[in-house]
Amino acid sequence: MICSDAPVLIEICDLHARVDDQPILNGVNLTIKAGEIHALMGRNGSGKSTLSKVLAGHPAYSVTQGSVRYCGQDLLTLQPDQRSRIGVFLGFQYPVEIPGVSNLEFLRVSTNARRLEKGQEELDTFAFEDFVQERLGLVQMDPAFLDRSVNEGFSGGEKKRNEILQMALLEPLVAILDETDSGLDIDALRIVSAGVNQLSNAENAILLITHYQRLLDLIKPDYVHVMAAGRIVRSGDKTLALELERNGYEWVDQGLKALGTT
Amino acid sequence: MFRFSLKAFAPSLIFDRLSAMTSQSQVGQFVAQPYKYGFVTEIETEKIPKGLDEEVVRLISAKKKEPEFLLDFRLKAFRHWLEIKEPNWAGLDYPPIDYQDIVYYAAPKQKSKKNSLDEVDPKLLETFDKLGIPLSEQKRLSNVAVDAVFDSVSIATTYKEKLAEHGVVFCSIGEAVKEYSDLIKRYLGSIVPINDNYFAALNSAVFSDGSFVFIPRGVECPMELSSYFRINSGDTGQFERTLIIAEEGSSVSYLEGCTAPMFDTNTLHAAVVELVALDDASIKYSTVQNWYAGNEDGIGGIYNFVTKRGQCRGARSKISWSQVETGSAITWKYPSCILQGEDSVGEFYSVALTNNYQQADTGTKMIHIGPRTRSTIVSKGISAGHSSNSYRGLVQIGPKAFDAKNYSQCDSMLIGDQAAANTYPYMRSQQPDASIEHEASTCRISEDQLFYLQSRGIDFEEAISMIVSGFCRDVFNQLPMEFAAEADKLLALKLEGSVG
Ligand SMILES: Nc1ncnc2c1ncn2[C@@H]1O[C@H](COP(=O)(O)OP(=O)(O)O)[C@@H](O)[C@H]1O
Numbered sequence: 001m002i003c004s005d006a007p008v009l010i011e012i013c014d015l016h017a018r019v020d021d022q023p024i025l026n027g028v029n030l031t032i033k034a035g036e037i038h039a040l041m042g043r044n045g046s047g048k049s050t051l052s053k054v055l056a057g058h059p060a061y062s063v064t065q066g067s068v069r070y071c072g073q074d075l076l077t078l079q080p081d082q083r084s085r086i087g088v089f090l091g092f093q094y095p096v097e098i099p100g101v102s103n104l105e106f107l108r109v110s111t112n113a114r115r116l117e118k119g120q121e122e123l124d125t126f127a128f129e130d131f132v133q134e135r136l137g138l139v140q141m142d143p144a145f146l147d148r149s150v151n152e153g154f155s156g157g158e159k160k161r162n163e164i165l166q167m168a169l170l171e172p173l174v175a176i177l178d179e180t181d182s183g184l185d186i187d188a189l190r191i192v193s194a195g196v197n198q199l200s201n202a203e204n205a206i207l208l209i210t211h212y213q214r215l216l217d218l219i220k221p222d223y224v225h226v227m228a229a230g231r232i233v234r235s236g237d238k239t240l241a242l243e244l245e246r247n248g249y250e251w252v253d254q255g256l257k258a259l260g261t262t
Numbered sequence: 263m264f265r266f267s268l269k270a271f272a273p274s275l276i277f278d279r280l281s282a283m284t285s286q287s288q289v290g291q292f293v294a295q296p297y298k299y300g301f302v303t304e305i306e307t308e309k310i311p312k313g314l315d316e317e318v319v320r321l322i323s324a325k326k327k328e329p330e331f332l333l334d335f336r337l338k339a340f341r342h343w344l345e346i347k348e349p350n351w352a353g354l355d356y357p358p359i360d361y362q363d364i365v366y367y368a369a370p371k372q373k374s375k376k377n378s379l380d381e382v383d384p385k386l387l388e389t390f391d392k393l394g395i396p397l398s399e400q401k402r403l404s405n406v407a408v409d410a411v412f413d414s415v416s417i418a419t420t421y422k423e424k425l426a427e428h429g430v431v432f433c434s435i436g437e438a439v440k441e442y443s444d445l446i447k448r449y450l451g452s453i454v455p456i457n458d459n460y461f462a463a464l465n466s467a468v469f470s471d472g473s474f475v476f477i478p479r480g481v482e483c484p485m486e487l488s489s490y491f492r493i494n495s496g497d498t499g500q501f502e503r504t505l506i507i508a509e510e511g512s513s514v515s516y517l518e519g520c521t522a523p524m525f526d527t528n529t530l531h532a533a534v535v536e537l538v539a540l541d542d543a544s545i546k547y548s549t550v551q552n553w554y555a556g557n558e559d560g561i562g563g564i565y566n567f568v569t570k571r572g573q574c575r576g577a578r579s580k581i582s583w584s585q586v587e588t589g590s591a592i593t594w595k596y597p598s599c600i601l602q603g604e605d606s607v608g609e610f611y612s613v614a615l616t617n618n619y620q621q622a623d624t625g626t627k628m629i630h631i632g633p634r635t636r637s638t639i640v641s642k643g644i645s646a647g648h649s650s651n652s653y654r655g656l657v658q659i660g661p662k663a664f665d666a667k668n669y670s671q672c673d674s675m676l677i678g679d680q681a682a683a684n685t686y687p688y689m690r691s692q693q694p695d696a697s698i699e700h701e702a703s704t705c706r707i708s709e710d711q712l713f714y715l716q717s718r719g720i721d722f723e724e725a726i727s728m729i730v731s732g733f734c735r736d737v738f739n740q741l742p743m744e745f746a747a748e749a750d751k752l753l754a755l756k757l758e759g760s761v762g
């Protein structure tokens with residue numbers, strides 16, 4: 001939902017980042033306002049996941065140039081845990097397994113960290129169980145997954161649902177969902193999309209990283225961006241995604257050639 | 263279902279939450295939380311001069327007004343000890359121990375016979391209060407009986423009368439020698455013989471005090487029993503001795519906690535623990551060892567050379583060891599089970615964490631003698647800093663142990679790139695039917711696991727301790743309730759500053 005006087009949530013300016021000595025992001029510009037849904041597309045290896053991890057503060061990437069402001073503050077100086085607590089959420093493309101750590105306990109500690117930041121009281125184990133039960137419905141997840149270790153032995157689709165459950169519990173202002181649709185079957189895709197739509201409102205924003213129109217049929221983006229070689233090379237409305245679906249990314253290469261980078 | 267507050271019970275575990283780390287780079291500079299139990303109690307003690315010879319052994323025995331048979335036991339052990347050499351197969355690295363530079367008997371001065379707690383020096387009661395083990399009638403824990411051992415002597419045992427109603431004996435070894443000399447004669451040294459090893463021989467010669475437990479036939483011990491060992495003097499060795507006897511069909515759960523002040527010299531601790539389980543009896547023995555570990559540069563700390571062994575003497579008996587080892591400069595410890603009775607069961611669940619310059623060589627021995635005996639070993643070693651942490655375990659299946667089964671799982675976690683982890687599993691089987699399964703793994707905390715937790719609002723330190731306690735989950739599940747939660751916190755405390 002585009003609303004011209006909505007506040008800016010996140011403003012990325014000329015962002016450059018590298019891993020070791022290899023540049024991966026080469027000047028990303030993107031502004032997201034409250035209420036908006038943005039889709040980020042682009043070939044494998046174009047830097048989409050890297051952008052999402054840099055925004056979340058992954059230590060492997062160093063920012064060499066540019067800035068990111070989130071709700072008026074410099075996001076890049078904050079630790080990853082602080083970023084989460086103030087409302088930046090990354091739904092991982094590949095959520096990791098953490099053996100022996102109870103999923104329920106993990107969700108509770110995480111939710112309470114965010115709640116404390118917002119000035120809400122912490123939930124004890126009983127209050128949290130009620131809260132989590134209610135949110136489970138949003139992704140139609142089997143409560144049995146709460147008793148297991150974090151992501152351990154979960155199927156690809158189950159891991160993704162667990163990510164969206166976390167989004168539902170943390171109620172972020174900016175949610176970056178990295179290929180949440182991959183690994184989901186048709187039914188799961190519908191359920192997860194419906195969940196995300198329910199969580200989307202006028203105060204928050206979503207950046208959807210995806211390869212597929214089928215997700216964008218279910219979660220309708222206000223803007224579509226195409227990434228190539230570590231920058232956003234084209235932005236448009238949802239018709240851009242349809243154009244990509246028809247024509248592929250070849251034109252991107254042409255455009256890059258014209259820019260002198262491949 | 264029993265419930266007790268571990269905060270009070272295992273003081274070594276009390277943990278203050280530190281303010282959340284604000285920057286990852288700070289972690290490297292973060293100074294480890296000081297050891298909280300490092301204080302010294304100023305109390306008049308009666309000490310004998312340093313050094314060890316036959317006269318000293320006689321003197322200890324005389325001070326304790328021991329019967330002849332016990333003096334003989336000590337002298338035999340001492341003479342044997344003189345003839346053997348300190349073992350070095352564990353590959354632990356420490357300067358030679360000067361056995362003549364140690365005080366072998368130290369006792370707080372107090373009335374020789376204390377009829378009630380009122381007669382115990384208030385300073386001692388205060389010390390245990392401070393450690394979180396209140397002993398006085400009003401404050402003591404409601405469902406745990408405690409034997410408090412200070413340097414060489416047991417100063418108080420709570421709930422003796424209540425236990426006596428069930429026929430359970432819980433007292434100091436010194437007292438048992440007088441009151442239950444038949445049992446002592448029969449069992450002392452029967453599981454760990456005086457010539458078992460160098461440190462056991464030394465202990466047998468000079469042991470000071472410790473706990474004695476007797477659970478009569480058919481009795482399920484009505485409360486948790488625990489001993490709390492406190493080393494106070496810097497130059498005094500601690501040589502305690504524990505004996506637990508569970509008669510036919512009885513059961514008991516016993517817990518042991520340890521702390522010591524911080525000295526920049528090393529203090530020797532060489533204990534012996536003997537357990538006997540008769541037919542259908544079961545003993546669960548849990549330890550939280552938090553002796554002073556030395557400073558960040560490896561100066562000071564306890565040398566912990568301990569012999570713990572349980573004998574499943576009866577059919578269908580069971581002995582289960584669980585240990586959380588976090589302290590001591592050096593740990594040399596292999597709680598073992600001799601599975602003699604048919605269908606008897608031995609278990610060993612261990613978490614050993616080393617940091618800075620600590621060295622641990624710990625594991626177990628499962629000796630299968632009887633038919634259909636079963637054993638389970640789960641060991642989790644975590645090494646951080648410049649420490650070294652080894653699992654050393656033996657599974658032996660004798661010729662008559664038909665259908666014996668063992669399952670062993672030994673996992674190591676390395677934190678940082680200066681720490682070492684080793685696994686030495688030894689297997690000997692004289693039984694072709696035996697089933698022996700061994701799994702081992704080594705891992706590091708991955709950056710991606712840490713990042714995942716952090717990106718969910720969990721700070722760096724807490725993320726590490728979550729991953730570590732997840733790694734130890736299988737062992738913590740075996741600990742008495744609440745103990746596990748506190749064990750988590752102890753590990754977190756010990757790990758602080760280890761990752762940068
Ligand atoms: N940690 C890393 N180490 C080395 N190379 C990396 C790392 N992360 C990303 N890259 C490289 O950066 C490029 C962009 O990767 P990524 O952001 O995952 O792309 P996308 O998500 O668009 O498929 C790829 O060439 C990838 O191999």
Ligand SMILES: [Mg+2]
Pocket residue numbers: 048049050093178179
């Ligand atoms: Mg990607």
